[in-house]
Amino acid sequence: MLKADDKTGFQRPAPTAQVVGSSRWLTSGCFVESLLTELTIASLVRTRRPFFKSRPGTVLLVSTLILAALTAAIPCLAFVAAVSFVPITHTVVGTLMIVTLAYVMAAELTGSSLYRGTRTV
Structure with missing residues (x-):
C-alpha cells in the first residue's frame, strides 16, 4: 500500500508489521552480539598468550559463561x-x-x- 507524503507529494510505502518487526530483530540481535563480543574479547585481552594456551581464572570463566547465557535469554523475557x-x-x-x-x-x-617478537611474562 502506498501513502502520499504530505511535504513532497511523493508516494512512499506505508510501514508494515514485517518492516517494524525487522527493526526490533535488529535491536535484539545487536544487543546480543555486542555483549557476546565484549565478553569474549575481555577473556582474550587479559593475556599475551594465545587464548587456547591460557586458561582464565575460575571466577572469570564462570561469570563469563553465566553472563553469556543471560545475554541470550534477555530478549525472550516478557518485560x-x-x-x-x-x-x-x-x-x-x-x-x-x-x-x-x-x-x-x-x-x-x-x-x-x-x-x-615480544616476550611473555
Whole structure:
C-alpha cells in the first residue's frame, strides 16, 4: 500500500508489521552480539598468550559463561518489550555465534601479530 507524503507529494510505502518487526530483530540481535563480543574479547585481552594456551581464572570463566547465557535469554523475557526487544530465532543466534567466532579469531590473529617478537611474562 502506498501513502502520499504530505511535504513532497511523493508516494512512499506505508510501514508494515514485517518492516517494524525487522527493526526490533535488529535491536535484539545487536544487543546480543555486542555483549557476546565484549565478553569474549575481555577473556582474550587479559593475556599475551594465545587464548587456547591460557586458561582464565575460575571466577572469570564462570561469570563469563553465566553472563553469556543471560545475554541470550534477555530478549525472550516478557518485560523487555518495553525496550523493543523481541525473541530471536535459532538461525539468528547461530549466525551471531558465527560472527562472534570470526571476531574472536580476527582479534586473536591481530593480537598475536602485534605481540610477535615480544616476550611473555
